[in-house]
Amino acid sequence: MKKLSLPRAVEIFEVGIRDGLQNESRRVSLDDKLVFARGLLAAGIRRFELGAFVRADLVPQMADTENLYEAVHQGELVLGKARAFALVPNIRGLERAIDSGAKGIAVFTAATESFAKRNIGMSISESLAVFKDVVAEAKRAKIEVRGYVSTAFGCPFEGKVSPSKPIKVVEKLIALGILEISIGDTIGVATPKGVTEVFTPLLRSAKKTRFAGHFHDTRGTALANALRSIELGVTILDASAGGLGGCPFAPGATGNLATEDLVYMLDGMGIKTGVNLERLAETSLAFSQKMVRPITSRYLQAFASGKVRNA
Numbered sequence: 001m002k003k004l005s006l007p008r009a010v011e012i013f014e015v016g017i018r019d020g021l022q023n024e025s026r027r028v029s030l031d032d033k034l035v036f037a038r039g040l041l042a043a044g045i046r047r048f049e050l051g052a053f054v055r056a057d058l059v060p061q062m063a064d065t066e067n068l069y070e071a072v073h074q075g076e077l078v079l080g081k082a083r084a085f086a087l088v089p090n091i092r093g094l095e096r097a098i099d100s101g102a103k104g105i106a107v108f109t110a111a112t113e114s115f116a117k118r119n120i121g122m123s124i125s126e127s128l129a130v131f132k133d134v135v136a137e138a139k140r141a142k143i144e145v146r147g148y149v150s151t152a153f154g155c156p157f158e159g160k161v162s163p164s165k166p167i168k169v170v171e172k173l174i175a176l177g178i179l180e181i182s183i184g185d186t187i188g189v190a191t192p193k194g195v196t197e198v199f200t201p202l203l204r205s206a207k208k209t210r211f212a213g214h215f216h217d218t219r220g221t222a223l224a225n226a227l228r229s230i231e232l233g234v235t236i237l238d239a240s241a242g243g244l245g246g247c248p249f250a251p252g253a254t255g256n257l258a259t260e261d262l263v264y265m266l267d268g269m270g271i272k273t274g275v276n277l278e279r280l281a282e283t284s285l286a287f288s289q290k291m292v293r294p295i296t297s298r299y300l301q302a303f304a305s306g307k308v309r310n311a
């Protein structure tokens, strides 16, 4: 059997406050978001999504993004060495990000046309044309840019997605000058085989690009996919504290991979994340209880029952 090669460290990119909460129907107050963010930072999270400069009427949960950045300026949320990211769909969003003093933004498109149309109201090529200006302007403003490719493995409208589709979109994002790209299993259908088929050619051909795996646990395969991706050479994994965020296309189903479950696995394998699991679990548990939502993180379920005593 081929010897597994594993990285010594993996970076957790925390998406709970944006990707997670965006799919939660219960509206979260600014204060609760700030308490959550402080807890995540205290647990050792260093890069995370804080909000989205999108239309408030379309995504009400993100309407307070300016206020969150204002809290950073007022010293109510101390980032220290951490970097907060916000989603930006277009130039208007970028202007809001610049006005808010954001140091990191993310642009987002998809591997499938139907999902791009439904999710961002543009075709894939239209979105890339918009990003061209966004990325150029962001670079001028010294803002770090992350790219997302949704539906890289499966699409709620088109079904199974051939690896050539996300790969083609990634090549175009790289051509725009984007240095970090997150590959998303938006509906949680991927298995390690598909992960291998998508990431192997990307890691081989785009050596200067940093790739992140963004896995959803809708069918219980997120951890297996995360493990496979780091075996292949991925060193950034997106995850959501407490497993926040359902699957918008499968009501009641689990969405984002829970940060606690991922950190537990990586800790056990001796792979460094810089995240303190106990502090993270306390933060996520307190937030989940406030939201009155069922806990989907397996680790957190065990933690909440009091049976987990981290020795």
Ligand code: MG
Pocket (backbone or CB within 6 Å): 019, 214, 216, 245, 255, 256
């Ligand atoms: Mg997600």
